[in-house]
Amino acid sequence: MIQIDCPNCGMRNVNEFRFGGEYNPRPKEMMNVSNEEWADYVFLRENKVGVQKEWWYHRAGCGLWFLAERHTKTNKVESAYLWD
Amino acid sequence: MSLKLIKQALNGKRPLSRMWRHHDLKESYDVVIIGGGGHGLACAYYLAKEHGITNVAVAEKHYIGAGGSGRNTAIVRSNYLTPAGVRFYDESLKLYEQMSVEFDFNVMLSQRGHLTLAHSDGAMRTMRRRAEVNLLEGGESSVIGPDKIKKLCPPLDVSDHPRYPILGALYHPRGGIMRHDAVVWGYAHHADRMGVHIHQLTEATGIEVQNGKVTGVQTNRGFIKTGMVHNATAGWSSIIADMAGVKLPITTYPLQALVTEPLKPFLDVVIVSGSLHVYISQSDRGELVMGASVDPYASYSMRGSLGFTEGLAGHMLELFPSLSHVRVMRQWAGLCDMTPDYSQIMGFTPVEGFVVDVGWGTYGFKATPSAGKRMAELIATNETPEMIRPFRLARFYENDPVGEKGAASVEK
Numbered sequence A: 001m002i003q004i005d006c007p008n009c010g011m012r013n014v015n016e017f018r019f020g021g022e023y024n025p026r027p028k029e030m031m032n033v034s035n036e037e038w039a040d041y042v043f044l045r046e047n048k049v050g051v052q053k054e055w056w057y058h059r060a061g062c063g064l065w066f067l068a069e070r071h072t073k074t075n076k077v078e079s080a081y082l083w084d
Numbered sequence B: 001m002s003l004k005l006i007k008q009a010l011n012g013k014r015p016l017s018r019m020w021r022h023h024d025l026k027e028s029y030d031v032v033i034i035g036g037g038g039h040g041l042a043c044a045y046y047l048a049k050e051h052g053i054t055n056v057a058v059a060e061k062h063y064i065g066a067g068g069s070g071r072n073t074a075i076v077r078s079n080y081l082t083p084a085g086v087r088f089y090d091e092s093l094k095l096y097e098q099m100s101v102e103f104d105f106n107v108m109l110s111q112r113g114h115l116t117l118a119h120s121d122g123a124m125r126t127m128r129r130r131a132e133v134n135l136l137e138g139g140e141s142s143v144i145g146p147d148k149i150k151k152l153c154p155p156l157d158v159s160d161h162p163r164y165p166i167l168g169a170l171y172h173p174r175g176g177i178m179r180h181d182a183v184v185w186g187y188a189h190h191a192d193r194m195g196v197h198i199h200q201l202t203e204a205t206g207i208e209v210q211n212g213k214v215t216g217v218q219t220n221r222g223f224i225k226t227g228m229v230h231n232a233t234a235g236w237s238s239i240i241a242d243m244a245g246v247k248l249p250i251t252t253y254p255l256q257a258l259v260t261e262p263l264k265p266f267l268d269v270v271i272v273s274g275s276l277h278v279y280i281s282q283s284d285r286g287e288l289v290m291g292a293s294v295d296p297y298a299s300y301s302m303r304g305s306l307g308f309t310e311g312l313a314g315h316m317l318e319l320f321p322s323l324s325h326v327r328v329m330r331q332w333a334g335l336c337d338m339t340p341d342y343s344q345i346m347g348f349t350p351v352e353g354f355v356v357d358v359g360w361g362t363y364g365f366k367a368t369p370s371a372g373k374r375m376a377e378l379i380a381t382n383e384t385p386e387m388i389r390p391f392r393l394a395r396f397y398e399n400d401p402v403g404e405k406g407a408a409s410v411e412k
């Protein structure tokens, strides 16, 4: 079982949170991307083994969406912080 | 038979010498299949059997069947929701139906009947639609009510007491379970006899690509020259694709299962509840084999969690209150390669000589024969067989997803 250090609430059990998928920034020039670039953005994922930057939502807590860095093999959460 | 067994026990001779042999790595192969699960081995088998291509290596980093192929709950059926899905899975089920004879090896297919329970009007509508699609495509299933369900499965609580009462079910008589290890070993044995090299403890660590074309595979046992690499690594497929510079629409999630202590035979159908996300069958040894949906977050870890056991037990007791004193014996996890439209990805990639049979998520065991057969056809003919065209990688760029909500552990 892993714990996550919510930037608002501190260490909490992972069951309080909802996983939001790997961090996948939108193309900067949204109006000018080709269909292919858009499909890449919408569908393709790194899905890597190692430390992954990803979204989490404190569903049963403060309701914050934030970023965390977690190792996808050990599930250890290295850090959690606000998006800016 | 028993006399033969006693003789063999005394003189130490086994009915089969090794089921597959060990080989040194050759310098080059016509086809290198990465991943020695059912899919990779089936592809090797059909390449040799139907296309005469035998200069084939299967590279498996652990032992064959170490992945999902040896960890699944072995449910087979063909009553999917999309016509493309039904056609594909029905071919697969037919191949399974003839497998014991084809292999001269008992894969213990038990078509005991498969029931998908519906607990809401919405679910009932989906069941009716699935039944109609199945009727059209020859997959065979029908919607039945609580009375008939109770007849098929007496221990099930079909009263209106549970939080999610059972309104009906999609009944699929040809669905059932089988022995997953036997499928892996059967394919391996016969592929081996036709000349395929099965390399266990052989991990692919890199794929060499020159001018957009595959030229070889690096492994922990040395380099293999080849112009054709087939990625059949399911939960690990993003890692292998990355070696060839290909990115896939896949996220890897663990899926857990458990078995209870053995009981006297009391359950002779497979029961699935989409809304409660649980399913159950009784093995030939009497154990109850149960599963639920994928873990709540993506991971390559194969550890079990208490949350899974608790959640599963809670839902299972809604269906079978009489199981409340049954003890859990073992629990395990495997990795599932989930795609955005709950459908597999089969076929060519932008890199020439690099093909994939991935994205099998929680549903790939039942697909093993057909996936192997069609991927072998694709590799041998260098063309996409019509049956698997809907599952091509390019669908994500052509606004043409499959949308298979009839898949396990996803239906709501």
Ligand SMILES: Cc1cc2nc3c(=O)[nH]c(=O)nc-3n(C[C@H](O)[C@H](O)[C@H](O)COP(=O)(O)OP(=O)(O)OC[C@H]3O[C@@H](n4cnc5c(N)ncnc54)[C@H](O)[C@@H]3O)c2cc1C
Residues within 6 Å of the ligand: B034, B035, B036, B037, B038, B039, B040, B059, B060, B061, B062, B063, B064, B065, B066, B067, B068, B069, B070, B071, B072, B073, B074, B075, B076, B202, B203, B204, B205, B232, B233, B234, B235, B236, B240, B255, B256, B257, B291, B332, B333, B334, B335, B336, B357, B360, B361, B362, B363, B364, B365, B366, B367
């Ligand atoms: C708990 C559980 C229950 C399931 N229940 C069902 C079910 O009831 N019915 C159903 O149809 N499906 C079910 N599934 C899904 C099914 O098990 C899989 O979709 C299917 O087994 C995939 O088979 P495969 O041959 O493609 O992959 P796998 O069997 O996973 O084989 C992939 C292989 O690749 C190897 N590999 C990985 N990386 C490398 C590398 N770098 N080099 C060499 N080899 C490598 C792995 O060791 C592994 O052996 C279930 C899955 C799980 C986890």
Ligand SMILES: [Zn+2]
Residues within 6 Å of the ligand: A006, A007, A008, A009, A010, A058, A061, A062, A063, A064
């Ligand atoms: Zn919080």
